[in-house]
Amino acid sequence: MKQPRFLALAALVLSFVVLLAACGSEGGDTDTDDQPAAGGTSGSEEPEGPDCAVDSLALYQEGQLTIATDKPAYEPWFKGNDPTNGKGFESAVAYAVAEEMGFTRDQVEWVVEPFNKSYAPGPKNYDFDINQISITPKREEAVDFSEGYYDVNQALITLEDSDIADASSVTELKDAKLGAQVGTTSFAYIQQYIEPSDQPFTYDNTNDAKSALRAGQIDGIVVDLPTAFFITAVEIPGSKVAGQFTTQGAAPEQFGLLFESGNPLVECVDQAITTLKDDGTLAQIQDEWLSQAVDAPVIE
Amino acid sequence: MLGDRRAVLVSSVSTIVFFVVLGAAIFLAPGSREVAHDFFSFEAMREALVGTNTTPSVLSSFWLNVRMFLVAEVFILVLALVIAVIRQMPGPALFPLRLVAVIYTDFFRGVPLLLVIYIMGFGIPGLAIPGISDRSPVVLGVAALVLSYSAYVAEVYRAGIESVHESQVIGARSLGLSRWQSMRFVVLPQAVRRVIPPLLNDFISLQKDTALVAVLGPIEAARAAAIYGSDRFNYSSFVVAALLFILLTIPLARFTDHLVARDRKRRRGGAMA
Numbered sequence: 001m002k003q004p005r006f007l008a009l010a011a012l013v014l015s016f017v018v019l020l021a022a023c024g025s026e027g028g029d030t031d032t033d034d035q036p037a038a039g040g041t042s043g044s045e046e047p048e049g050p051d052c053a054v055d056s057l058a059l060y061q062e063g064q065l066t067i068a069t070d071k072p073a074y075e076p077w078f079k080g081n082d083p084t085n086g087k088g089f090e091s092a093v094a095y096a097v098a099e100e101m102g103f104t105r106d107q108v109e110w111v112v113e114p115f116n117k118s119y120a121p122g123p124k125n126y127d128f129d130i131n132q133i134s135i136t137p138k139r140e141e142a143v144d145f146s147e148g149y150y151d152v153n154q155a156l157i158t159l160e161d162s163d164i165a166d167a168s169s170v171t172e173l174k175d176a177k178l179g180a181q182v183g184t185t186s187f188a189y190i191q192q193y194i195e196p197s198d199q200p201f202t203y204d205n206t207n208d209a210k211s212a213l214r215a216g217q218i219d220g221i222v223v224d225l226p227t228a229f230f231i232t233a234v235e236i237p238g239s240k241v242a243g244q245f246t247t248q249g250a251a252p253e254q255f256g257l258l259f260e261s262g263n264p265l266v267e268c269v270d271q272a273i274t275t276l277k278d279d280g281t282l283a284q285i286q287d288e289w290l291s292q293a294v295d296a297p298v299i300e
Numbered sequence: 301m302l303g304d305r306r307a308v309l310v311s312s313v314s315t316i317v318f319f320v321v322l323g324a325a326i327f328l329a330p331g332s333r334e335v336a337h338d339f340f341s342f343e344a345m346r347e348a349l350v351g352t353n354t355t356p357s358v359l360s361s362f363w364l365n366v367r368m369f370l371v372a373e374v375f376i377l378v379l380a381l382v383i384a385v386i387r388q389m390p391g392p393a394l395f396p397l398r399l400v401a402v403i404y405t406d407f408f409r410g411v412p413l414l415l416v417i418y419i420m421g422f423g424i425p426g427l428a429i430p431g432i433s434d435r436s437p438v439v440l441g442v443a444a445l446v447l448s449y450s451a452y453v454a455e456v457y458r459a460g461i462e463s464v465h466e467s468q469v470i471g472a473r474s475l476g477l478s479r480w481q482s483m484r485f486v487v488l489p490q491a492v493r494r495v496i497p498p499l500l501n502d503f504i505s506l507q508k509d510t511a512l513v514a515v516l517g518p519i520e521a522a523r524a525a526a527i528y529g530s531d532r533f534n535y536s537s538f539v540v541a542a543l544l545f546i547l548l549t550i551p552l553a554r555f556t557d558h559l560v561a562r563d564r565k566r567r568r569g570g571a572m573a
Contacts, residue, residue, distance in 0.1 A: 116530055121338075142533045179517060183530035188354045199356060201437070201517025202527065208422075212517055215425030217437050 052268035054102035059265070060127045065103045067094050068113035068126040074206065075230045076289050077132060083110045089226070089289035090130045093149055096281055097257075100272035116183045119143050124260040128269065132224060134185040135256040144266050147273045148254025149282060154189045155228035155296060156242040158220040159213065165242050169300045170194050177201065179209050179218040185253060186222040193248050194222075210236055226290050243299035341536045348528040348537030355531050361524035362544050368442050368510040368520070373503055375446045380453035385483065387454070388461055401454070408451035413444070414512055420444040421516035441513030449506055456498045460491035493563050500556040504549050521545070 060066045069090070072081050079087035086095045086105075098108050111126050118129045121142035134152060135145045156173075158165045164176045173194050180187035182202040190200045201218055203209040209221045214236060223231070225244050232239045247253065257273075259266050276282045326332060351357030386394070387401040408416070421440045425433045435443075464487045472482035492499075514523035521541045528537035 116526075119533075120530070121533055138532060182523065182527060187527070188531065191354045191356075199519060202514070202519055202523060203517060204515060208515065208517075211422040212437070215422060216434065217425060217517060 052101065052271055057101070057265060057268060058263070060125065061109070064107045064109045065098050065101070066109050066111060066126040067098075068111045068118070068124070068129040069131045070115045070118075071112045072207075074132075074227060075234070076226050084108075087289075089150070089285060090132070092285045092289060093276075093282070094130050096276055096285060097269060097272045100275055101268060115181075118258055121261065124263075127259070127263075127265055129258040131258075132227070132255055133258050134253050136185060139258075143261050144259040144263055145256035146259070146266055146269045148256050149273055150255040150286070150290075152185075152253040152255055153225045153244045153247065154186055154222055154253075155225040155244040156220045156222055156299060157213065157228050157232055157236070157239055158242045159216075159236075160238050160240050162219055162242075164219055165240060167242055167299055168297065170245075173220070173299075176219040177217070178220050178222055179203060179212055180222045181206055181209060184223075186224065189245065189248075190222050193245070206231070213239065225296060228296075241296045243297040245299050338533070339535050339539055341534055344528075344532065344534040344536035345540045347532075348525060348534075348540050351524075352528075352531075355528040356519050356524045358521050358524045358528070358537055358541050358544070361519050362521040362541070364438070364518060364520045365507065365510045366548075368438065368445070368513060369503075369507045372442050372445045372449070372506060372510070375442075376449045376453055376502075376506070377499075379446060379450040381457055381488075383450060383454040384457035384461060385488075387458060390479075405451040405454055408448050409455075411448070413448045413509055414515070416448050417441055417444040417512050417515060420447075421513075437516035438513065438518050441510075441516050441518070445506065445509060445513070449502060449509075453499065453502050456495050456502065457491065459498075460495035461487060463494055464490045496559055496563070497556060500552065504552065507545065507548060 067083070069078070069083050073083055073088075073091075075088060077088050077090040079085060079091070083091050083094070086092055095105065095108065098105075113124075113126065113129050113131070115131055115133070118131060118133060119139040119142060124143075128146065132152075133139075133145075135148060139145070156164075156167070156178075164173055167173055167176075170193065174197055176196055177198055177200070178190050178194065178196055179201040180190055180203070182204060187200065187202060190196065201212065203212065206221075206223065206227065209218070209223075210231060212218045213221055220242065221228075221231075222245075225241075228241045228244075232241050257269060259269075273282070329335075348355070348358050350359065383401045383404060386397050387405075389398065417440075420443060421437055424435075424440055427433055468486050468490065469482055472486040473479070477485065511520055511522040514520050519527070521544060522538075525535075525537035525541040529535045
């Protein structure tokens with residue numbers, strides 16, 4: 001008499017699990033709304049290009065532009081750890097892009113996305129991420145990038161009395177103990193182009209790297225040039241920007257806005273960025289927030 | 301007999317059905333092909349294991365974990381024993397020592413290991429004590445592991461010591477052994493043998509916790525796996541690192557079983573088959 005009850009239970013469990021599996025996980029892809037242009041709101045100049053009128057954009061959340069960045073939001077890219085104030089290079093760029101696309105300031109919503117998660121493949125819960133993310137071919141396989149909005153150079157920070165504080169070539173760094181944030185192009189640069197004899201240290205975030213430099217556990221940190229200037233000017237007394245590294249490879253490293261793979265919004269954002277470049281807004285923002293990041297000696 | 305056979309049949313069938321259903325749920329899931337590629341790609345595992353021009357080798361980074369836990373374990377076993385013995389020493393004169401031992405175990409079992417590592421890894425260099433502050437992050441990390449784990453292992457030893465029956469001590473004392481001699485020759489050998497499984501448990505746990513030292517900078521296996529993962533977007537490196545840890549754990553666990561069985565056989569003295 002126990003047999004039929006067991007079979008009934010097994011059948012129930014089986015059907016329940018198969019039901020779960022069949023439902024699967026929702027993809028979370030943004031819906032593409034293919035409506036014809038609703039009469040250009042900001043006077044778009046390309047009649048045959050993608051439709052970039054604000055009302056017909058494919059957004060993560062309707063009616064708002066959802067932008068992601070990390071927490072803490074480091075200077076000089078943001079100010080006061082608050083992306084909403086429009087201060088700091090990346091905050092200013094984000095709001096400029098939003099305005100160019102036809103959004104008002106209140107339509108911009110910020111969410112938090114840790115740096116290391118941002119360029120991993122998979123659905124995103126934002127429209128784009130702005131967080132000093134360099135465009136690399138590997139990352140482009142997993143996510144989509146906009147046009148670059150800033151040309152990056154890697155730089156070296158050391159303490160003023162360090163042996164490598166006056167290094168002028170990469171060979172002088174071979175015996176140095178270097179550090180970088182894990183998963184960054186800075187770390188990849190060390191591995192590929194500096195190739196120190198002692199394996200570099202990696203840190204979960206720039207704060208830990210700074211602690212290590214202060215503690216003398218590493219001789220230098222490799223990080224992008226503007227961040228390097230901020231760290232040496234404000235955060236670590238007695239440190240200096242030893243120099244900036246040359247660009248390796250054909251094209252300069254660039255920061256780009258990061259999108260979920262296949263997001264149709266990229267084209268409209270690219271249009272906005274191109275316009276900002278052409279009319280000088282981007283250069284102006286750069287002058288305002290990143291002006292010191294130009295004069296550092298070059299380390300060959 | 302009939303009932304037995306039916307019981308075996310029912311339990312086997314239900315186990316098989318359970319795993320088939322679980323497997324079906326996993327393989328029928330919409331993302332299963334991507335997961336197979338992203339987590340179980342042999343090519344990626346091989347690449348991660350030996351390293352590439354932008355990522356360190358998981359295998360050689362694993363060697364750092366091994367060195368760390370071998371060194372740490374030696375210190376832990378000794379320090380924890382000292383603390384456990386101090387804790388159970390009687391007499392009012394030794395009260396301050398006992399108090400220190402109690403505070404030590406409470407404190408280091410209370411504070412999360414990660415915090416201990418951070419505080420020691422970045423705080424001690426900040427103190428700028430010559431000879432101590434300029435130790436490498438690996439040394440500071442191992443020191444943090446030793447301090448933290450000794451608190452747990454001391455309690456394990458204490459449980460072993462207290463499990464040795466009172467009559468053993470009484471017998472030893474009546475034979476003329478001093479308190480220290482009865483501890484050393486009668487109680488401790490029995491106590492330690494009894495707690496070998498939990499000691500091994502803590503040792504295995506220690507092997508995994510060496511991964512936390514990566515926050516101080518050194519690249520160990522799990523960090524090397526993470527570097528590969530964020531460079532290539534393939535997380536098979538994590539599976540490879542996990543396999544390395546498992547490969548270490550299984551022989552150790554079987555060795556402990558062997559030790560325990562051998563000890564049990566000795567104590568029975570061949571009385572039971």
